[in-house]
Amino acid sequence: MSRFILALDQGTTSSRAILFDHDGSVAAEAQFEFPQHFPKPGWVEHDPAEIWDSQLRAARGVLAKSGVTAADVAAIGITNQRETTVVWDRATGEPIHRAIVWQSRQTAPICDRLRADGLEPEVRARTGLVVDAYFSGTKVRFILDAVPGAQARAERGELAFGTIDSWILHKLTKGRVHATEYSNASRTMLYDIHRCEWNQLLLDALRVPREVLPEVRESSGILGESDPEWFGRAIPIAGMAGDQQAALFGQGCFEPGRAKNTYGTGCFLLLNTGTRPRPSTTGLLTTIAWGIGGTVEYALEGSVFVAGAAVQWLRDGLRIVADGAETEAAARSVSDSGGVYMVPAFVGLGAPYWDERARGAIVGITRGTTREHVIRATLESIAYQTRDVVECMAQDADLALSVLRVDGGACRNDFLMQLQADVLGATVERPGMLEVTAFGAAALAGLAVGFWRDRRELESVTTRGATRFTPVLDAARRDALYRGWQRAVERSRDWVTE
Numbered sequence: 001m002s003r004f005i006l007a008l009d010q011g012t013t014s015s016r017a018i019l020f021d022h023d024g025s026v027a028a029e030a031q032f033e034f035p036q037h038f039p040k041p042g043w044v045e046h047d048p049a050e051i052w053d054s055q056l057r058a059a060r061g062v063l064a065k066s067g068v069t070a071a072d073v074a075a076i077g078i079t080n081q082r083e084t085t086v087v088w089d090r091a092t093g094e095p096i097h098r099a100i101v102w103q104s105r106q107t108a109p110i111c112d113r114l115r116a117d118g119l120e121p122e123v124r125a126r127t128g129l130v131v132d133a134y135f136s137g138t139k140v141r142f143i144l145d146a147v148p149g150a151q152a153r154a155e156r157g158e159l160a161f162g163t164i165d166s167w168i169l170h171k172l173t174k175g176r177v178h179a180t181e182y183s184n185a186s187r188t189m190l191y192d193i194h195r196c197e198w199n200q201l202l203l204d205a206l207r208v209p210r211e212v213l214p215e216v217r218e219s220s221g222i223l224g225e226s227d228p229e230w231f232g233r234a235i236p237i238a239g240m241a242g243d244q245q246a247a248l249f250g251q252g253c254f255e256p257g258r259a260k261n262t263y264g265t266g267c268f269l270l271l272n273t274g275t276r277p278r279p280s281t282t283g284l285l286t287t288i289a290w291g292i293g294g295t296v297e298y299a300l301e302g303s304v305f306v307a308g309a310a311v312q313w314l315r316d317g318l319r320i321v322a323d324g325a326e327t328e329a330a331a332r333s334v335s336d337s338g339g340v341y342m343v344p345a346f347v348g349l350g351a352p353y354w355d356e357r358a359r360g361a362i363v364g365i366t367r368g369t370t371r372e373h374v375i376r377a378t379l380e381s382i383a384y385q386t387r388d389v390v391e392c393m394a395q396d397a398d399l400a401l402s403v404l405r406v407d408g409g410a411c412r413n414d415f416l417m418q419l420q421a422d423v424l425g426a427t428v429e430r431p432g433m434l435e436v437t438a439f440g441a442a443a444l445a446g447l448a449v450g451f452w453r454d455r456r457e458l459e460s461v462t463t464r465g466a467t468r469f470t471p472v473l474d475a476a477r478r479d480a481l482y483r484g485w486q487r488a489v490e491r492s493r494d495w496v497t498e
Contacts, residue, residue, distance in 0.1 A: 002071070002072055002073055002074035002075075002451070003021060003022070003068075003072050003074075004019045004020060004021055004027060004068060004072055004073050004074065005019070005020045005073070005074055005075055005076075005077060005442040005445055005446045005451055006018075006019055006059065006062070006063075006073045006075070006076045006077070006235070006442075007019075007020060007076075007077045007078075007079065007438035007439065007441045007442040007445075008055055008058070008059060008076060008077070008078045008079070008168060008441070009079050009080075009243070009437055009438040009441065010051060010055050010078070010079070010080045010081060010164050010165075010168055011080075011081050011243065011264070011265070012081045012084075012101065012102070012103070012264075012265045013033055013034070013036065013265065014031050014032060014033040014034065014054065015031070015032055015034065015051065015054040015055035015057075015058045016029060016030065016031040016058055016438065017029065017030050017031075017055070017058035017059040017061065017062040018062065018435055018438040018439075018442070019062055019063075019066055019068060019073075020438075020439060020442045020446075022451065022452070023461065024433060024439060024458075024461030024462070024464075025433070026433070026435055027066055027068070028062045028065045028066035028068070029062055029435075030057075030058045030059075030061035030062040030065060031058060032054040032057050032058050032061075033054070034046070034047075034050040034051060034053075034054040035047065035050060036101075037098060040106070042104070042105040042106065042108075042347060042348075043104050043105065043106040044100075044101040044103045044104040044347070045098040045099060045100055045101060045104065046084065046098060046099040046101055047095075047098055047099070048086045048088070048095040048098070048099045048167055049095065051099065051164065051167070051168075052167070052168070052171045055168060056171075056230065059230070059231070060230070060231070063231065069232060069233075070231040070232045070233040070234075070235050071233065073231075073235050074236075074445075074446065074449050074451045075235065075236045075237070075238035075239065075445040075446065075448065075449045075451065076172070076226060076235050076236065076237045076238065076239075076445060077237075077238065077239035077240065077438075077440075077441030077442045077443070077444055077445030077446070078165055078168055078169065078237065078239070078240045078441055079165075079240070079241055079242065079243050079246035079437055079438060079440060079441035080163065080164040080165040080168065080184070080240075080242060080243060081101070081102060081164055081243060082102060082163060082164075082183075082184060082187045082242035082243060082244065083102035083134055083135055083136050083139070083163065083187050083188075084099050084100065084101045084102050084136075084139075084163060084164050085099060085100050085136045085139035085140055085143065085161065085162075085163060086099045086161070086162055086163070086164065086166070086167045087140065087143045087144070087147075087150070087154075087159055087160070087161050087212070088159065088160050088162075088167070088170070089153075089158065089159060089160075090157070090158055090159060090160050090175070090178075091158065093170070093171075093174075093175050096143065096147045096150060096159065097143045097146055097147050097150075099164070099167075100139040100142060100143065102134055103134075103265075103266075103305060103347050104133065104139075104347070105133045105347050105348055105356050106133070106142060107133040107138035107139055107141070107142045108133045108356045108357075110133075110138040110141055110142065110206075111131050111132060111133050111138055111356070114131050114138075114205060114206075115131050117205070119131065119202075119205055122201060122202070123189060123202065124279075126192045126193070126194070126199050126201075126202065127186070127188075127189055127190070127191060127192065127193060127199070127202070128186065128193050128277060128279070128280075128285055128286030128287055129187075129189050129285050129286075129287075130283070130285070130354050131189070132354055132356060133348075133356055134303070134305075134350065135187060135188060135189035136161075136163055136187060136188040136189060136190070137188050137189035137190045137202065137206050137208065138189070138206065140161050140206065140208050140212070141206045141207065141208065144207070144208075151207070154208075154209045154211060154212045155209045155211065156211070157209075157211035157212075159211075159212050160178050160212055160214070161208070161212040161213060161214070162178065162180060162214050163180060163184045163187070163188070163242075165180055165181065165184050165240050165241075165242070166178065166179065166180045166184070166214045169223060169224065169237060169240070172224070172226045172227065172230065172237060173224045173225065173226065173227060173237070174227040174229075176224060176227075177223060177224035177237075178214050178215065179214050179215045179216070179217050179223055179224075180214040180215075180216055180217070180240075181216065181217050181218060181219045181223075181240045181241060181290075181291065182196070182216060182217075182218065182219055182288045182290060182291035182296055183219060183241045183242045183245035183246075183287070183288050183289065183290055183291075184240070184241070184242045185198075185214075185216045185288070186287050186288035187242060187287065189202065190202050190203055190206070190208060190213075191216070193277060193286065193287070193288050193298070194277065196216070196291075196296060197216075198210065198213055198216075217240075218291045218292060218293070218294075219239065219240060219241045219245075219290040219291050219292055219444050220238070220239050220290070220292045220293075220444040220445070220447050220448045221238065221239075221292075221448050222236055222237070222238050222448060222449075223237045223238065223240060224236075224237050225237065236445075236448075236449060237445075238444070238445040238446075238448035238449050239441055239442070239443070239444030239445030239446070239447070239448055240441070240444065241290055241440060241441060241444055243262070243264075243268075243437050244262060244268040244270055244301065244437075245270070245287075245288075245289050245290055245299070245440070246437050246438075246440030246441045246444070247260055247262045247268075247270075247407055247408075247436050247437040247440055248260050248270045248272065248289055248299060248440070249289075249290060249440035249443055249444060250407075250435075250436035250437055250438070250439040250440030250441075250442075250443060250462060251405045251407060251431065251436050251440075251462055252405075252455075252458065252459040252461075252462030252463060253270070253272045253405065254272070254455050254459065255272060255274075256272050256273055256274035257271070257272065257397075257399060258271070258272050258405070259271040259272070259393070259401060259403075259404055259405065260404070260405040260406065260407065260436075261386055261404055261405070261406050261407075261408075262406075262407050262408040262436075262437065263307050263308060263382065263406065263407070263408035263409065263410035263411050263416075264307065264308050264408040264409060264410075265306075265307070265308050265309045265312075266303065266304050266305050266306060266307050266308075266309070266350070267303075267304035267306075267307035267308075267382060267385055267386060267408075268301065268302070268303055268304065269301065269302045269304075269386060269389045269390065269393065269404075270287075270289070270299045270300070270301045271299055271300045271301075271393050271397060271399070272289060272297065272298075272299055273297075273298050273299055273300055273397065274297060274298065275295060275296070275297055275298070276298065277298040278298065278300055278396060278397055279396075280300060280392070280396045281395070281396060282352050282391075282392035282395050282396055283351050283352030283353065283354055283392060284300050284301060284302050284351055284352060284389065284392050284393060284396055285300070285301045285302070285303065285351065286298065286299075286300060286301075287299055287300075287301050290444070292444075292447070300393055300396055300397060301351070302350075302351040302352065302388070302389025302390075302392060302393065303350040303351050304350050304351065304382075304385040304386070304388075304389065305345075305346075305347050305348065305349065305350045306344040306345070306346050306347065306360075307344075307382045307385065307410060308324075308382075308408070308409055308410050309344070309346070310342070310344035310346075310378050310381060310382065311324045311327055311378060311379075311410065312324065313344070313346070314327065314374075314375060314378055318374075320371050320374065320375065321375065324409075327375050327378070327379060327413065328413050328414065328415045328416070330371070330372045330375040330376070331372070331375055331376040331379050331415050331416075332415055333372050334370070334372045334373055334376055336376070337364075337373050337376045337377040337380055338364075338366070338368060338369055338370075338373040339364040339366070339484075340362065340363070340364045340365060340369055340373045340374060340376075340377040341362070341363050341364055341377055341380070341381070341484060341485055341487075341488035342360075342361075342362045342374065342377040342378045342380075342381045342488075343358075343360060343361045343362075343363075343381060343488050343489055343491075343492040344360055344378070344381050345358040345359050345360045345361070345492045345493075345495075346359070346360045349489070349492070349493070351388070351389055351392070352388055352389065352392045353388075353489070353493065355493050355494060357493075357494050357495060357496040357497075358492045358493045358494065358495055358496075359492060359495040359496060360492065361488065361491055361492040361495075362374065362377070363488045363491055364484075364488070379413070379415065379416050379419065380419065380423075380481075380485075381485075382410065382416060382420075383416065383419045383420045383422075383423040383424075384423060384481075384482060384485040386404075386420060386423070386424070387423050387424055387482060387485075390404070390424055390426075401424070401426050402426055402427060403426065403427045403428075403429055404420075404424065404426055404427070404428050404429065405429050405430075405431065406420070406428055406429065406430050407430070407431065407434055407436040407437065408434075408437075411430050411434065412434070414469075417430060417469045418469050418472075420469070421469040421470055421471045421472075422471045422472060422473035422478060423473075423478060423481070423482065424471070425471050425473075425475060425478060426471065427468055427469065427470050427471070428468070428469040429466050429467070429468050429469075430466060430467045430468075430469070431462060431463070431464075431465070431466050432464050432465020432466055432467075433461070433462075433464070433465070436462065439461075439462070443458050
């Protein structure tokens with residue numbers, strides 16, 4: 001009997017591998033960062049070869065660290081940074097361009113054209129998304145335009161498009177499988193989430209040939225096997241989901257009405273809405289949560305582009321902290337932010353604003369403003385952006401959120417989690433095992449191969465040892481602070497004029 005599930009968690013700044021045992025405990029983990037490329041302001045790119053190299057090193061490293069062989073691994077689950085787009089040569093397996101990252105705004109002019117052509121309602125109706133440079137469809141178009149001859153090669157079937165899940169699957173199987181699954185497909189702006197098929201009208205609008213598209217599979221099921229070269233023997237690849245949907249699954253949000261927020265590079269709040277997609281009138285996204293056993297389930301999502309990345313900016317850009325962990329003590333050292341608001345619109349604003357021309361702002365500065373006030377305002381911006389999304393979610397789903405399950409690196413910050421409870425006026429629940437994104441991928445894979453029996457067995461793992469933060473701030477103060485945030489956001493919007 002194999003003792004472990006291997007989760008590959010390919011993120012925006014690093015690739016990780018985690019071994020989970022049957023109790024859902026982390027047996028071992030390994031992580032490697034890879035370079036970020038910023039060819040122009042607002043542009044973000046990755047080298048797909050560096051992504052694969054870091055992911056393979058992490059996977060091999062975690063097996064070596066734990067003394068586990070491939071024979072001990074029942075299955076591999078993959079979770080990934082979503083929307084990031086790779087186009088590669090089917091014959092050689094080599095990318096034809098750097099991957100364009102989900103954060104990148106370089107396809108904003110293509111989005112402008114789609115809006116001018118009146119396609120926004122069609123995109124919303126078919127895909128549940130909005131026209132934005134965030135999604136993959138315009139990134140494919142950019143790459144096919146940027147590389148001479150690429151469009152003709154794509155039309156001849158010589159090129160393949162994939163999000164990072166497809167790229168990792170392609171590399172693991174040495175090109176034998178070109179596939180994605182429902183949750184990642186739903187983030188491309190090319191996929192009809194109601195019919196569960198690629199939408200020809202949108203493919204035509206972006207001139208993306210069907211020949212480049214991956215096959216869409218279930219999120220839990222055998223997708224292929226890893227080539228024996230990588231780990232000494234073949235291992236079934238049995239689960240796959242975009243990182244935010246994997247976190248929703250890993251948090252045990254299996255029932256409609258359950259919500260989670262992941263605090264990573266960005267901030268992503270998802271609400272399970274069951275087997276019926278719920279349209280949004282407030283700027284949220286309707287997306288596929290997962291497809292399992294012939295049933296597709298949906299979620300409402302609010303995507304905040306910059307959360308943990310704002311703390312990284314304090315460290316790497318302003319250099320006012322040496323480590324992100326310092327922010328908690330610094331924020332606690334002042335009673336409030338001194339009237340300072342920081343809007344981290346470094347690459348525009350996501351939900352519910354969808355303003356790709358917004359840029360970051362710090363407002364309310366006085367002569368008495370200190371380093372600590374700016375740090376605190378940065379943490380507060382994460383909590384305020386989450387409230388932006390929760391307010392919309394309550395309206396769209398007719399739901400007053402009472403409990404928000406949280407995960408991601410920043411949720412280790414007790415100050416931020418208490419602040420989040422205060423800003424929302426709702427309980428925040430942090431699981432005892434924080435690796436819920438990777439665990440979601442492991443859970444999807446484990447279900448497919450019988451490692452875990454059912455979702456009920458998984459839920460006992462996800463709810464063990466949770467910490468709860470309850471609001472203590474009075475409602476009047478909470479709402480006054482939030483109104484200040486809304487004023488600050490308005491001053492950051494529509495900043496870029498070219």
